[in-house]
Amino acid sequence: MQNTYNKIGHVEILNEYLANLKVLNNNLYNLHFNVIGEHFFTLHKKLDDYYNKAAEMYDAVAERIKMLDQYPITSLTEYEEKSTIKSMRSQDFTTKQVYSVLINDFSFMLAFSKELEEYASGINDHVTSSLMSDNINFFEKELWMLTASNK
Ligand SMILES: [Fe+2]
8 A cells, every 4th residue: 555645744743743852852851950959869860761761752753754764853953943842041940840841841742742643643654653652651641640749
Protein backbone atom coordinates (compact mmCIF):
# COMPACT_ATOMS: atom_id res chain seq x y z
CA MET A 1 0.00 0.00 0.00
CA GLN A 2 1.30 3.43 -0.91
CA ASN A 3 1.57 6.33 1.47
CA THR A 4 -0.96 8.83 0.28
CA TYR A 5 -0.26 11.51 2.84
CA ASN A 6 1.65 14.72 2.36
CA LYS A 7 4.99 13.71 3.81
CA ILE A 8 6.42 17.23 3.81
CA GLY A 9 3.46 18.66 5.72
CA HIS A 10 3.65 15.75 8.13
CA VAL A 11 7.36 16.29 8.75
CA GLU A 12 6.75 19.99 9.42
CA ILE A 13 4.50 19.04 12.31
CA LEU A 14 7.03 16.49 13.53
CA ASN A 15 9.73 19.17 13.42
CA GLU A 16 7.54 21.54 15.41
CA TYR A 17 7.05 18.77 17.97
CA LEU A 18 10.82 18.15 17.96
CA ALA A 19 11.52 21.85 18.59
CA ASN A 20 9.21 21.80 21.61
CA LEU A 21 10.99 18.75 23.02
CA LYS A 22 14.35 20.48 22.61
CA VAL A 23 13.23 23.63 24.42
CA LEU A 24 11.47 21.52 27.07
CA ASN A 25 14.70 19.58 27.62
CA ASN A 26 16.57 22.84 28.07
CA ASN A 27 13.98 24.21 30.48
CA LEU A 28 14.19 21.01 32.52
CA TYR A 29 17.95 21.56 32.89
CA ASN A 30 17.27 25.13 33.99
CA LEU A 31 14.90 23.88 36.72
CA HIS A 32 17.35 21.11 37.69
CA PHE A 33 20.18 23.59 38.19
CA ASN A 34 18.23 26.43 39.75
CA VAL A 35 15.62 24.82 41.98
CA ILE A 36 15.77 26.14 45.56
CA GLY A 37 14.04 25.35 48.84
CA GLU A 38 13.40 22.47 51.19
CA HIS A 39 12.51 20.02 48.37
CA PHE A 40 15.74 20.69 46.50
CA PHE A 41 17.09 17.13 46.65
CA THR A 42 13.84 15.46 45.56
CA LEU A 43 13.13 17.89 42.73
CA HIS A 44 16.74 18.09 41.55
CA LYS A 45 16.76 14.28 41.18
CA LYS A 46 13.29 14.10 39.58
CA LEU A 47 14.28 16.75 37.02
CA ASP A 48 17.26 14.60 36.13
CA ASP A 49 14.82 11.81 35.15
CA TYR A 50 12.67 14.27 33.22
CA TYR A 51 15.40 15.77 31.05
CA ASN A 52 16.68 12.30 30.23
CA LYS A 53 13.17 11.26 29.21
CA ALA A 54 12.74 14.41 27.08
CA ALA A 55 16.10 13.71 25.39
CA GLU A 56 14.99 10.14 24.64
CA MET A 57 11.74 11.39 23.06
CA TYR A 58 13.67 14.03 21.11
CA ASP A 59 16.01 11.39 19.67
CA ALA A 60 13.12 9.08 18.71
CA VAL A 61 11.22 11.87 16.90
CA ALA A 62 14.34 13.05 15.02
CA GLU A 63 15.01 9.46 13.93
CA ARG A 64 11.39 9.08 12.82
CA ILE A 65 11.89 12.14 10.59
CA LYS A 66 14.97 10.45 9.08
CA MET A 67 12.91 7.30 8.43
CA LEU A 68 10.56 9.53 6.43
CA ASP A 69 13.63 10.56 4.44
CA GLN A 70 13.57 14.18 5.63
CA TYR A 71 15.76 16.38 7.83
CA PRO A 72 15.14 16.94 11.54
CA ILE A 73 15.79 20.52 12.63
CA THR A 74 19.11 20.85 14.45
CA SER A 75 19.56 24.62 14.55
CA LEU A 76 19.03 26.22 17.96
CA THR A 77 17.63 29.37 16.35
CA GLU A 78 15.05 27.34 14.46
CA TYR A 79 14.10 25.46 17.62
CA GLU A 80 13.40 28.76 19.34
CA GLU A 81 11.35 30.01 16.39
CA LYS A 82 9.27 26.88 15.97
CA SER A 83 8.69 26.00 19.61
CA THR A 84 5.54 27.05 21.42
CA ILE A 85 7.23 26.28 24.75
CA LYS A 86 9.51 29.25 25.33
CA SER A 87 12.96 28.95 26.83
CA MET A 88 13.49 30.57 30.22
CA ARG A 89 16.45 32.53 31.51
CA SER A 90 18.29 31.29 34.59
CA GLN A 91 16.69 32.34 37.87
CA ASP A 92 15.83 30.75 41.22
CA PHE A 93 12.81 28.46 41.06
CA THR A 94 10.84 27.70 44.21
CA THR A 95 9.00 24.38 44.57
CA LYS A 96 5.74 26.07 43.51
CA GLN A 97 7.38 27.58 40.44
CA VAL A 98 8.93 24.25 39.44
CA TYR A 99 5.52 22.58 39.64
CA SER A 100 3.89 25.38 37.71
CA VAL A 101 6.42 25.20 34.83
CA LEU A 102 6.25 21.39 34.73
CA ILE A 103 2.46 21.27 34.74
CA ASN A 104 2.25 23.93 32.05
CA ASP A 105 4.85 22.46 29.72
CA PHE A 106 3.74 18.84 30.22
CA SER A 107 0.10 19.82 29.60
CA PHE A 108 1.11 21.45 26.35
CA MET A 109 3.15 18.38 25.31
CA LEU A 110 0.27 16.07 26.22
CA ALA A 111 -2.17 18.04 24.05
CA PHE A 112 0.34 18.18 21.17
CA SER A 113 1.07 14.42 21.47
CA LYS A 114 -2.66 13.64 21.32
CA GLU A 115 -3.09 15.86 18.29
CA LEU A 116 -0.14 14.26 16.51
CA GLU A 117 -1.27 10.76 17.48
CA GLU A 118 -4.68 11.40 15.94
CA TYR A 119 -3.18 12.94 12.84
CA ALA A 120 -0.65 10.12 12.37
CA SER A 121 -3.31 7.43 12.84
CA GLY A 122 -5.49 9.19 10.29
CA ILE A 123 -2.78 8.93 7.64
CA ASN A 124 -1.73 5.39 8.63
CA ASP A 125 1.66 6.44 9.98
CA HIS A 126 1.63 3.79 12.68
CA VAL A 127 5.22 4.30 13.77
CA THR A 128 4.57 7.94 14.67
CA SER A 129 1.22 7.19 16.28
CA SER A 130 2.84 4.49 18.40
CA LEU A 131 5.62 6.90 19.49
CA MET A 132 2.94 9.43 20.42
CA SER A 133 0.97 6.83 22.40
CA ASP A 134 4.06 6.20 24.54
CA ASN A 135 4.51 9.94 25.08
CA ILE A 136 0.83 10.39 25.95
CA ASN A 137 1.21 7.64 28.58
CA PHE A 138 4.22 9.37 30.06
CA PHE A 139 2.78 12.90 30.17
CA GLU A 140 -0.61 11.80 31.49
CA LYS A 141 0.94 9.74 34.28
CA GLU A 142 3.40 12.45 35.30
CA LEU A 143 0.70 15.13 35.19
CA TRP A 144 -1.46 13.07 37.55
CA MET A 145 1.46 12.75 39.99
CA LEU A 146 2.57 16.37 39.65
CA THR A 147 -0.96 17.64 40.21
CA ALA A 148 -1.38 15.33 43.24
CA SER A 149 1.94 16.48 44.73
CA ASN A 150 1.06 20.10 44.12
CA LYS A 151 -2.19 20.02 46.21
FE1 LIG B 1 22.72 17.11 37.08
